Amino acid sequence: MDFVTVFTTFNLTEAEIVRSRLEAANFRPFIANEAAASWLGGFGTYSTQGLVRVQVPEAEAADAKEFLNAK
Numbered sequence: 001m002d003f004v005t006v007f008t009t010f011n012l013t014e015a016e017i018v019r020s021r022l023e024a025a026n027f028r029p030f031i032a033n034e035a036a037a038s039w040l041g042g043f044g045t046y047s048t049q050g051l052v053r054v055q056v057p058e059a060e061a062a063d064a065k066e067f068l069n070a071k
Helices: 012-024 034-039 058-070
Strands: 003-009 030-032 052-057
Touching: 003 012, 003 030, 003 058, 012 030, 012 052, 012 058, 030 034, 052 058
Parallel strands: none
Antiparallel strands: 003 052, 030 052
16 A cells, blocks of 8 residues: 655644544544654654655545645
8 A cells, every 4th residue: 555645744743633633534644754753852854754744545645635724
């Protein structure tokens, strides 16, 4: 299964809030780079993948982005 990033942030807490919102709306999100961000005190890393990323399965990406943009 391929995953798509729908949200990026420097802050792990913010990523967790977005993940929770997506889960409550029946998406299947996860936080990429979560362990590294936790180790750094809740802030993202400048890895080759970028910031802390909230990702969903590719099939859910368009709907998840629309959901997040609707606020």
